[in-house]
Amino acid sequence: MSLNFLQTLSTDIGQLLQDSDECNIIIEVGEDPNIKAFYAHSIILRARSPYFRRALSHEWTKIEDGRRKFRKPNIKPEVFELILKFIYSGDINLDGQDVSRILELLVATDELLLSELSDHVQDYILHCQSEWLKQNVVSLWTKIHHYDACAKLKNHCLRLICRKPQFLFASEDFLSMPESLLLPFLRIDGLRMEEIEIWDHVLRWGLAQHPEIRDKDMSKWSADEYDGLERTLKNCLPLIDFAHVSSNDFYSKVWPFQGMLPKTLLEDIVRHHLKTNSPPQPVKLASRLQFDSALIRTSHVALLASWIDRLGDKRYLYDEVPYRFQLLLRGTRDGFSSSAFHELFGNRGNVEDATLSRVSLSRSYYAIRWNGRDYGPCFGDKDLWMRNKFNEELSCSCRRDDYMESITDCTTFSVEEYEVFRVVKKTSLT
Structure with missing residues (x-):
């Protein structure tokens, strides 16, 4: 006969947090004036978190009054309290928590290598904060894009932008996005927006990085100003499929900026528009659109x-x-x-x-x-x-x-x- 008393075990171990006498480590979290000391058991922290397994080594801690002491200034006390309760009991309740607090928790789970908790937090945001996510997809992407453990949310952001590009391009945060955050969206397969519209938005973003020329007549730009915009857009332009821009739009909207396009790319585009009845050479323009067709995307x-x-x-x-x-x-x-x-x-x-x-x-x-x-x-x-x-x-x-x-x-x-x-x-x- 097999019995399972995991709930009782979780409750009993969770109660250890209330008894500081047996704790052998003090963790100070936060920054002035919001600093708090948490008493914990190193054996439990090591067992539950690969991060603490390494961090609680002799090299990373010091001993004071018979207890090891460890500093974690980049996590707020309110967030660490949730994490510590999860580590000890496996319990977490996000209902009623502010979204900003939940995101801070998500970032902390990535650093502390708490993959199970990270997955749960992402699922909670996807299912319980879906409306907030739609309205704040760019700010969310800005916060999580470089965290490997946030793959669920990152993929959702990309898919959401793919279906509704206006969530990106109409966002107040769009023009201030760094290039590293913009490029993944331009590489999306099947972005539901015409290529000339993508060009318009990319150009608008580029000009926003150079406010000195944004409202200036292009004919009055200096060579340095033109070159500056070219450098800003050089990684974005190859991701636009100019083969699917009409000849009229290409001439009126893109051609004035022809000097910014790489020579080989420009030759491919011009050949595509001018030699429509001749056997085409392969035209590989946007790397996000690697599909063998001259007609469909x-x-x-x-x-x-x-x-x-x-x-x-x-x-x-x-x-x-x-x-x-x-x-x-x-x-x-x-x-x-x-x-x-x-x-x-x-x-x-x-x-x-x-x-x-x-x-x-x-x-x-x-x-x-x-x-x-x-x-x-x-x-x-x-x-x-x-x-x-x-x-x-x-x-x-x-x-x-x-x-x-x-x-x-x-x-x-x-x-x-x-x-x-x-x-x-x-x-x-x-």
């Missing part, structure tokens, strides 16, 4: 996967997508002819694993099909048909029939680019 991949799994209003993030999208055909690489399309699929009459990728995507989708060698992919009865050489004038047509909405307002058109992907379920090996 990681956010579109996540959206397509969400439609495939019929998630409704809920959507995957890019790193949650359970599929791999394998590029099979690209018009500028493999040709725009219907024969190239047929050769890819071995002249089969139906392709269940192919998706036509477009920047503007309809919420409905139908099986892809075609009616003969002269036809490429066709969706619906008349909704999207591609014939002969798809990049030639009048080779494609679009008339709403099966779809709820028309795919495009143009009834006839040609395409500058199209891509076909195979959608494959991910396995543990892929």
